[in-house]
Amino acid sequence: MAEVRYRDATRIYPGADEPAVDRLNLDIADREFLVLVGPSGSGKSTALRMLAGLEAVDQGSIRIGDRDVTLVPPKDRDVAMVFQNYALYPHMTVAQNMGFALKQRGVSKEERARRVVEAARILELEAHLDRKPRSLSGGQRQRVAMGRAIVRHPQVFLMDEPLSNLDAKLRVQTRAELADLQARLGVTTVYVTHDQVEAMTMGHRVAVLDRGVMQQVDKPRTLYRLPANLFVASFIGSPAMNLIPSSHDGRSLAFGSGRCAVDPVVATQMARFEATDVVLGVRPQGLALGTAGTPAEVVVVEELGSETFVFVELEHLGKTIRVRVRVDAEYSVARGDRTHVTVQGPVHVFGPDGLRLQTRSEADHGGST
């Protein structure tokens, strides 16, 4: 059980110009479930592998508990890792796979067997202990990979997209089991995924990375409600936020044929920028279809059963733009329908540097709610 500290941790792959991970500063609390999320090439896996010791830390440092592990080889870091492709030892049985790390540490045979059976019971693998990985299903292999990690009672669990090879249904089920298991075991966990839904549903906190730079780290709800910048706004939330280049007059923003008012504190900051240097961000939930507002035409209807997302095209600053609007499942709409769009709220304003302008209460709370 331990906390993890990245301090200016940087990894530059030999021959690369840009760092894969650029001065990462991140504190992960004891027992916390932290998710690293980002698109491919964002450096999330590299950051995890640096913590595992599989990648060198070129600058900065990493601490686990009160130990600086920057230069400690993987075998002495007391971390356990679950790989995306599971990496089970094909020539060993399930029990041998799970007990391998304990054997390396010279744990007695009886103790090893006891801990393997204990982990197998938690993961419902007891019936398969004598089987080889090749005769297991994908879901069972995934659980063996988990079991290999938990028998060790390590200080930190590292998980590199452990669910991405499962089919959609099993993935959702395992997601919940994994979150529950982590809470019961109370082991600090760093979890890498490219799937923002996975990140939001599992993480106590989520760190969003893009091109090696951490964009924001916060609770899932805060990332969703108060994204720090355009990247986080576009990455977090499904479906994505509508981001519309707009123009301001110091008080409000243009949207279609109308305008939408913004918070006075935001307006003051906004007034410093060129009139056309701002981006209006509004989630599909923040828009509504009706008889008033900007005229629009329905182009795509996505019915999810519980709700419906409608793509509409409208005239905005002399161009035709496409925005996504959420409507109730009962709402009757079809492609080609003529309708009107209004902005209901919450509206985000992003400056030319991509940062979101904060209201006073947000700024007072340090962006964290």
Place this chain on the structure above:
Amino acid sequence: MTTTHRERVLTGETVWGTLTLGLTAWFVAAVFFFPVFWMVLNGFKEEADANASPRLFFEPTLDRFREVTTQTPGLLGFSEAFLNSFWVVAVSTVLVLALAIPAAYALSVRPVRRWRDVLFFFISTKFLPIVAAILPLWIIARDLGILNSHLVLIILYTAMNLPLAVWMLRSFFSEVPRELIEAAEIDGTGLWGQITQVMLPIVTPGIAATALLCVVFAWNEFFLAVQLNPVDASTVPIWVTSNVSTRGNFLAKLSAASSLAVLPVVLAGWLAQKRMIRGLTMGAIK
């Protein structure tokens, strides 16, 4: 597995096309196998039968095998040649594996800098025809006083098979998912543990195949053996040719000797084949 008519339609196979290909394959196989078959058959004949125009039906006899295995004082005997070959082949093959496994590891799992150049260097040592090197080799062996010894052949066969073994093992090692080594690393193994407990058990089929080729090449090697070891420590190929006589055409006897000479190789192939189970990494990933 037989294909149904509908499957054949899908893959565009025609009955005549399949038949032609099948017959061709059997014909080519027969052409290759027939000389071996004839050799073994001849070994069981009387010299007269063997030298007569092809005769399939005859009274089989083990006399030729008795003749070639009977020790004539002063001449190279069957058991002596086999023992010489056994030691030279076994020791050189073990040496090759002992050297090639770490080399292959360093060229695949944790590639050293300029590993492509290193790999090319290994194979480049095979570019020189051995005939061109035989004189210096003979002189060096003479100066070292190892002519007509097991040692000279062990050294040369090791050198001869090493590049091939490195290349083969490297490609087998490269197929082992990198994550398996990393998992072993995180599970607390050092380099030795990663190689012996994870890598080697997985690439056993590859090692068996490599060892088999080394055994075959070393067992059948004739040129170096006859140049450097004609007197003592002579190997099986030399013993086989010692059955070629200038005093007549002893085809049956030679066939019997040749049949005995290939027997260990066939045995080694059979043993290796049992190890060459495919898909040993099945289940490791995904």
